[in-house]
């Protein structure tokens with residue numbers, strides 16, 4: 004194995020140190036480090052909710068399914084949302100994902116520099132490994148990283164929902180999220196079959212409760 | 215005499231458990247002060263949006279070990295964000311023993327003795343009785359599936375003004391139409407009308423013994439920054455003759471355990487015997503064609519269902535397994551309930567092979583979102599949960615706006631798992647009969663998800679396994695009462711709010727008597743708000 008087996012804690016320390024160094028780097032290298040973080044995190048997001056390639060040769064979004072996925076839905080914005088609070092940790096977490104990817108690839112006789120270079124199947128295997136760890140704080144962090152792209156796609160969590168639905172947000176559109184009224188408010192005047200669809204329980208009390 | 219601020223009755227938390235005794239004692243004549251950790255919002259502030267930073271200011275998603283809990287964080291507590299299903303617990307619940315050899319509820323409490331208090335709460339909120347005309351499509355579909363499988367199914371009583379309700383399905387965000395009858399519309403304004411004071415953004419940390427003669431307890435709080443609850447904006451203390459702890463099941467045991475050092479010994483049952491109300495969430499992805507052909511449902515020409523996001527979240531429920539003749543752990547309520555898309559991480563994708571809850575197949579499941587039918591089985595658990603290390607402040611460690619980490623751990627034992635398996639099988643038999651749909655587990659998170667945390671500071675007759683006497687007083691601490699969900703001894707097989715409320719009503723005259731005993735001029739027999 005190319006990468007020695009490091010403890011999760013040690014990796015996190017190294018990654019945090021690496022992240023802390025970013026502001027000290029010359030502008031171009033800092034930019035490259037941020038781009039690397041974004042590529043890794045978006046590749047992770049694409050593993051959670053896969054999307055079609057945005058352009059020919061897209062290396063981040065791999066096109067595992069037709070239709071847009073979490074990246075198109077705004078996963079990167081949600082990762083960086085101040086109310087989510089993950090932003091400052093992203094370089095460290097991306098570095099951890101990359102390390103895991105390098106280890107995984109090495110175990111399969113392959114040399115890669117990061118998560119982005121894996122196939123969709125390999126990315127999925129790495130994500131499963133990270134998400135399948137024992138319960139505890141580390142596992143919760145991975146869970147949060149999985150939740151954000153899913154929230155970006157299923158809820159447009161970084162946007163006002165009425166605006167997002169009207170603007171055709173890719174995830175909400177995929178779900179068939181209903182359109183609000185003209186004033187941006189949801190109301191459903193037609194909401195019921197208006198038919199007795201079952202017999203009620205014989206021992207129901209006069210006010211509708213179980214006995 | 216110390217310069218510390220003083221009140222007669224100090225109430226911690228403004229949900230059902232806090233607002234109800236606050237009203238009764240204020241109406242009876244006592245000076246009442248309510249400290250509430252969350253902000254105060256009203257109809258004009260509530261949004262219909264899933265944008266993080268909006269609803270997350272009033273709802274906490276609490277991560278424990280083996281469990282996730284959802285709870286309110288605002289004036290009115292969880293009643294502001296809840297789904298308003300208002301059900302009385304069936305009679306057999308009060309005789310539950312769990313895996314112990316004794317009745318877990320105090321002998322003084324049964325369905326019959328609680329019924330007058332349920333009546334009073336139903337009149338006050340008030341609770342409306344849905345007819346089938348009021349039950350949204352999803353509830354109708356579940357009812358029709360129950361009938362198809364030989365089961366009965368009932369419309370669920372709701373604390374909702376059905377004429378005002380727009381069936382918008384945004385209850386989690388707080389009701390912008392003031393149709394949901396939360397504490398903001400009944401007990402809290404009535405308490406204020408009698409002089410009670412509510413202080414939002416006041417997070418209680420500690421209860422100690424008061425120094426001023428005649429005052430029993432001192433309550434220490436932190437004022438929190440409205441934009442970031444992690445940042446303190448001040449501190450203070452109040453001395454009181456009577457303290458009512460109603461910080462909710464996720465708060466009360468933590469505050470009391472932290473206070474053990476300053477109050478002296480507290481009962482060993484505090485922080486133990488947590489119950490997630492036996493909540494077992496799952497769903498079905500329904501087949502539109504089978505709904506039309508087998509159930510003969512059509513909501514518009516050519517459309518059978520396709521209506522998951524429409525309506526009030528809770529429409530219908532089968533009481534068939536709420537049968538006292540069945541053995542304990544095999545009785546459960548089966549309910550149709552809408553979960554907003556923020557929980558879409560949880561369902562498994564319904565195909566064999568990993569991954570279960572993310573990736574390609576999960577995205578394909580999302581394409582059928584409008585044909586989902588989410589389901590809740592309310593089973594009998596065995597109170598297996600307990601709290602671990604105390605957080606430095608508050609009830610848990612807040613990592614982001616609504617994301618918090620608690621030391622609560624919950625791992626269902628064989629009894630509870632038996633109930634889960636039985637209720638899963640019952641739901642599967644209903645939704646899969648005649649190919650109506652496919653039943654799916656919720657696997658993408660902690661094993662248990664609950665919006666109904668209970669017990670952890672429970673009442674009972676046995677001092678070894680209960681923290682409170684039947685009058686809600688903390689054993690060994692006169693004048694210190696607990697009236698929220700944490701006092702409820704066991705899971706209820708129905709949604710808990712009406713029972714929490716009825717118990718809080720029932721406790722109030724006794725608290726008034728205790729107040730009189732320490733010289734407060736207060737009557738115990740007051741009419742319900744608005745009468």
Ligand SMILES: Cc1cc2nc3c(=O)[nH]c(=O)nc-3n(C[C@H](O)[C@H](O)[C@H](O)COP(=O)(O)OP(=O)(O)OC[C@H]3O[C@@H](n4cnc5c(N)ncnc54)[C@H](O)[C@@H]3O)c2cc1C
Pocket residue numbers: 226227228229230231232249250251252284285286287288289290291292293295296297298299300301386416417418419460461462463465466469528608609665666667697698699700709710711712714
């Ligand atoms: C999304 C959702 C849907 C639900 N739907 C239903 C339903 O349909 N039917 C039903 O019966 N039940 C439902 N419930 C459950 C129900 O809302 C609760 O069981 C009930 O409201 C609990 O009342 P409580 O008084 O025990 O606690 P809460 O209402 O949670 O009140 C506790 C209060 O104390 C405050 N607090 C906490 N810690 C402190 C502190 N340290 N200092 C000061 N204040 C503090 C909290 O902010 C909160 O306002 C739902 C819950 C949720 C979250």
